[in-house]
Amino acid sequence: METRVALEADFIQLLARLISESDDGDPPIERTGKDLTCSQPVLGQWIDDCDVPFLLETLALPDEVFAQEFPGITLSQNDREVFAKTLVMHFTECAHCNAKKAEDVAWKLAVDKAFVENKRTIGQFLSSTKRKP
Ligand SMILES: [Zn+2]
Numbered sequence: 001m002e003t004r005v006a007l008e009a010d011f012i013q014l015l016a017r018l019i020s021e022s023d024d025g026d027p028p029i030e031r032t033g034k035d036l037t038c039s040q041p042v043l044g045q046w047i048d049d050c051d052v053p054f055l056l057e058t059l060a061l062p063d064e065v066f067a068q069e070f071p072g073i074t075l076s077q078n079d080r081e082v083f084a085k086t087l088v089m090h091f092t093e094c095a096h097c098n099a100k101k102a103e104d105v106a107w108k109l110a111v112d113k114a115f116v117e118n119k120r121t122i123g124q125f126l127s128s129t130k131r132k133p
Contacts, residue, residue: 014125018114036096043090047097052104059084 038044046055059080061069066080075083091098115122 010129011125014122015111015114018118018121019110036099038096039094040090043087044094044097047087047090047100051108052101053108056084056087059087 038047058066058069061080063077066073066075066077091101
């Protein structure tokens with residue numbers, strides 16, 4: 001377990017380095033609305049605690065996949081759709097949460113871009129960790 005955590009930390013460090021070395025003038029990712037207050041703190045807690053693209057993708061999973069991934073949570077696909085729509089609506093009403101979403105989306109794009117631009121480096125990193133005992 002500790003090895004896995006260390007591996008993830010190394011990988012995140014590698015990604016952060018690759019993203020910061022990408023020199024095409026992208027502005028740094030910075031959240032503009034973080035000092036604003038969320039208008040619906042219960043929803044805001046979800047949005048603050050989760051990576052927004054990941055949360056929305058998770059809520060959109062088919063029932064059988066969701067049940068496999070989260071066996072303790074009994075939320076039907078319909079329940080999850082309603083929750084996802086509530087979140088999406090909230091982004092249009094709440095500057096705090098909209099800023100958090102924008103930051104998460106920007107981060108996801110930066111990660112995706114780093115993956116595309118550094119396939120070889122990332123592949124080497126992953127195959128070198130696989131060989132460790
Ligand atoms: Zn909010």
